[in-house]
Amino acid sequence: MARALSLSLLLAFLAIGSCIAIEVTDHIDLWPMPTLVSHGTQRLYVSKDITMSMEGSSYSDEKGILKDTFQRVVDLMKLNHAVDGVNPSSFVLTGVNVVVHSPEDELKFGVDESYNLSVPTTGYPLQAQIEAQTVFGALHALQTFSQLCYFDFTSRLIELISAPWTISDTPRFPYRGLLIDTSRHYLPVTVIKKVIDTMTYSKLNVLHWHIVDAQSFPIEIPSYPKLWNGSYSFSERYTTSDAIDIVRYAENRGVNVMAEIDVPGHALSWGVGYPSLWPSDSCKEPLDVSNNFSFGVIDGILSDFSKVFKFKFVHLGGDEVNTSCWTGTPHIKKWLDDNHMNVSDAYRYFVLRSQKIAISHGYDVINWEETFNNFGDKLDRRTVVHNWLEADVAPKVVAAGLRCIVSNQDKWYLDHLDATWEGFYTNEPLKDIDDPDQQRLVIGGEVCMWGEQIDASDIEQTIWPRAAAAAERLWTPIEKLAEDPRLVTSRLARFRCLLNQRGVAAAPLAGYGRTAPYEPGPCVRQ
Numbered sequence: 001m002a003r004a005l006s007l008s009l010l011l012a013f014l015a016i017g018s019c020i021a022i023e024v025t026d027h028i029d030l031w032p033m034p035t036l037v038s039h040g041t042q043r044l045y046v047s048k049d050i051t052m053s054m055e056g057s058s059y060s061d062e063k064g065i066l067k068d069t070f071q072r073v074v075d076l077m078k079l080n081h082a083v084d085g086v087n088p089s090s091f092v093l094t095g096v097n098v099v100v101h102s103p104e105d106e107l108k109f110g111v112d113e114s115y116n117l118s119v120p121t122t123g124y125p126l127q128a129q130i131e132a133q134t135v136f137g138a139l140h141a142l143q144t145f146s147q148l149c150y151f152d153f154t155s156r157l158i159e160l161i162s163a164p165w166t167i168s169d170t171p172r173f174p175y176r177g178l179l180i181d182t183s184r185h186y187l188p189v190t191v192i193k194k195v196i197d198t199m200t201y202s203k204l205n206v207l208h209w210h211i212v213d214a215q216s217f218p219i220e221i222p223s224y225p226k227l228w229n230g231s232y233s234f235s236e237r238y239t240t241s242d243a244i245d246i247v248r249y250a251e252n253r254g255v256n257v258m259a260e261i262d263v264p265g266h267a268l269s270w271g272v273g274y275p276s277l278w279p280s281d282s283c284k285e286p287l288d289v290s291n292n293f294s295f296g297v298i299d300g301i302l303s304d305f306s307k308v309f310k311f312k313f314v315h316l317g318g319d320e321v322n323t324s325c326w327t328g329t330p331h332i333k334k335w336l337d338d339n340h341m342n343v344s345d346a347y348r349y350f351v352l353r354s355q356k357i358a359i360s361h362g363y364d365v366i367n368w369e370e371t372f373n374n375f376g377d378k379l380d381r382r383t384v385v386h387n388w389l390e391a392d393v394a395p396k397v398v399a400a401g402l403r404c405i406v407s408n409q410d411k412w413y414l415d416h417l418d419a420t421w422e423g424f425y426t427n428e429p430l431k432d433i434d435d436p437d438q439q440r441l442v443i444g445g446e447v448c449m450w451g452e453q454i455d456a457s458d459i460e461q462t463i464w465p466r467a468a469a470a471a472e473r474l475w476t477p478i479e480k481l482a483e484d485p486r487l488v489t490s491r492l493a494r495f496r497c498l499l500n501q502r503g504v505a506a507a508p509l510a511g512y513g514r515t516a517p518y519e520p521g522p523c524v525r526q
């Protein structure tokens with residue numbers, strides 16, 4: 001009680017003195033906050049014709065990843081305003097020089113994403129400098145640069161205040177994910193691409209594509225062409241070319257796409273095209289464990305996936321398996337008895353056999369945490385366990401020597417509309433993990449946009465800005481994160497308004513997920 005009181009007194013003090021106390025800690029308009037930032041007080045003008053050069057780079061940008069991103073970033077800075085002021089004679093930033101040390105442009109898990117960015121106030125021509133090991137670090141640098149720049153209504157130019165800037169930045173976790181679910185509601189390709197674009201603004205780097213589930217099977221699988229008979233309609237589908245296009249679009253922006261098929265539960269839609277995958281016509285999931293064809297189909301899907309989804313990991317689900325259809329279906333019951341298995345054994349058998357298939361196609365496997373909770377010691381040692389239930393499983397997973405992704409539903413499920421941005425911000429993936437070797441096994445975290453209650457009409461305001469709050473937790477060094485989220489409210493509010501200006505339907509911060517604006521007033525106060 002005494003502690004709560006003193007905390008609220010402190011906050012009251014901060015609120016009264018907000019112009020001073022909060023401004024000093026929170027005036028830097030960057031989200032997520034970089035590792036190291038210092039700056040001065042000089043105003044610069046960004047030339048209307050700002051150009052990018054790559055002097056000193058070992059990287060040749062054959063795919064145009066850097067050039068295209070630079071062009072997009074310049075457009076973002078303009079925000080559709082006509083930049084029609086006259087460049088002054090001094091303090092005009094005419095270019096950005098990008099030095100990338102590695103010629104590699106393959107987006108691999110754990111790729112070096114660090115960068116240095118400096119914006120000087122002296123030198124001719126006046127140029128911002130970016131230095132990065134890989135092009136993907138340089139992409140983050142350009143995003144940071146874009147957040148320093150804004151359209152000024154007096155000069156009618158793009159300006160950049162508080163120069164010179166010196167920023168040195170590197171992510172805290174290599175896996176910073178967002179899940180989308182295209183089975184419960186179909187999401188058009190354009191919507192998925194816009195989600196990917198917005199991820200880059202807050203430096204998230206893995207799109208977990210929960211493609212299929214019980215309700216619909218929207219994606220084309222050339223090896224088993226009747227699987228997408230389980231789609232909702234002929235138009236609510238993705239061709240293989242669509243999937244390739246989405247993966248390339250994401251990779252060119254530094255975002256990996258991680259595909260999921262969730263087996264053996266959550267797979268009812270598979271049987272629309274291939275009814276023998278169902279235990280019976282009256283009991284349709286989990287997939288028939290006794291039927292070799294089930295594994296043939298999984299093999300076909302993962303074989304096709306391996307040509308499209310090049311990320312190191314594939315997700316095989318494995319959660320919420322209700323085995324009553326197995327014991328309740330005579331031919332499966334007989335198979336269990338013949339093989340001396342009970343349903344727990346059969347569930348394990350299914351998951352482990354599926355893991356072997358995925359590994360044979362070159363993947364490392366991610367499984368939801370029930371697999372670990374039931375037979376953790378039997379999982380392939382390369383398995384990454386994906387937490388979703390309680391927050392206490394990650395310490396157990398890493399103590400067992402396996403890798404972990406944190407997504408505890410009470411804090412990081414975006415479909416929980418009562419989960420606040422403050423909860424997203426303060427959810428700590430390394431909670432109760434003190435051993436540095438075990439900490440390294442937590443490869444990151446992921447916020448989950450399950451699709452039961454969202455579709456193309458409201459996905460953006462349900463994801464943003466709450467996913468961005470988690471993005472700072474996953475990017476910024478822990479010692480720079482505010483223990484009290486109220487200390488970052490105004491900075492996140494400004495980032496939310498920036499998302500709106502960029503055409504992203506990010507919801508107001510006040511209240512819970514997806515709320516309407518509170519009352520007439522400026523953007524940052526909603």
Ligand SMILES: *[C@@H]1O[C@H](CO)[C@@H](O)[C@H](O)[C@H]1NC(C)=O
Nearest residue numbers: 114115116131132133137168
């Ligand atoms: C950033 O600058 C520091 C100090 O000069 C240097 O040690 C580091 O390697 C640079 N980082 C990158 C990504 O170039």
Ligand SMILES: *[C@@H]1O[C@H](CO)[C@@H](O)[C@H](O)[C@H]1NC(C)=O
Nearest residue numbers: 225226228229272273274275
């Ligand atoms: C699957 O779709 C194809 C093409 O529309 C159709 O010819 C076939 O009958 C469908 N099969 C099943 C089992 O629904």
Ligand SMILES: *[C@@H]1O[C@H](CO)[C@@H](O)[C@H](O)[C@H]1NC(C)=O
Nearest residue numbers: 292293294295296297299357
């Ligand atoms: C079972 O399916 C696998 C492919 O997953 C195949 O290699 C094997 O020959 C099949 N076994 C039987 C008994 O049909």
Ligand SMILES: *[C@@H]1O[C@H](CO)[C@@H](O)[C@H](O)[C@H]1NC(C)=O
Nearest residue numbers: 283284285322323324325328
């Ligand atoms: C499991 O499935 C059976 C048959 O579909 C159903 O009657 C039962 O309620 C389910 N159990 C749970 C815990 O969902």
Ligand SMILES: *[C@@H]1O[C@H](CO)[C@@H](O)[C@H](O)[C@H]1NC(C)=O
Nearest residue numbers: 323340341342343344345346
């Ligand atoms: C299934 O059998 C295993 C031994 O093979 C046993 O440890 C386990 O408790 C059994 N599970 C159930 C649900 O009966």
